[in-house]
Amino acid sequence: MPExxxxxxxxxxxxxxxxxYEDDQVMAFLDANPLAPGHTLVIPxxxxxxxxxxxxxxxxxVFETLHRLxxxxxxxxxxxxxxxxxxxxxxxxxxxxxVHGHVIPRFEGDGGAP
Ligand code: 5GP
Ligand code: ZN
Numbered sequence: 242m243p244e245x246x247x248x249x250x251x252x253x254x255x256x257x258x259x260x261x262y263e264d265d266q267v268m269a270f271l272d273a274n275p276l277a278p279g280h281t282l283v284i285p286x287x288x289x290x291x292x293x294x295x296x297x298x299x300x301x302x303v304f305e306t307l308h309r310l311x312x313x314x315x316x317x318x319x320x321x322x323x324x325x326x327x328x329x330x331x332x333x334x335x336x337x338x339x340v341h342g343h344v345i346p347r348f349e350g351d352g353g354a355p
Pocket of ligand 1: 247256258259270271272273274275282327328334335336337338
């Protein structure tokens with residue numbers, strides 16, 4: 242893993258995070274600068290920069306986790322909907338170069354997608 246990867250440091254417990262879910266391959270934790278209450282990031286534990294770098298089994302586990310968590314997170318914060326999205330690569334706005342999916346709860350009248 243790259244020494245300076247923030248999300249690898251979260252996986253290793255070197256940087257604290259507010260855990261939403263964890264298993265052998267995947268972690269989900271609250272975003273430090275949430276765009277809405279309950280804004281959650283889902284990452285593979287292994288370091289890969291973009292979806293194109295991510296092995297298929299790890300990608301499947303990330304998407305399974307997003308699929309299961311998105312409705313649970315919506316319910317937990319009483320949201321009406323959610324944006325589930327990846328900024329996949331620097332030119333697409335990816336700031337942390339470790340694959341992560343966002344679950345951003347949405348509420349009627351909140352202005353829609355980020
Ligand atoms: P990106 O723009 O790369 O798709 O999103 C990166 C996300 O990571 C941002 O929403 C940002 O708030 C979040 N983030 C950056 N550093 C940390 C951190 O140390 N802890 C947590 N929990 N989230 C972080
Ligand atoms: Zn990493």
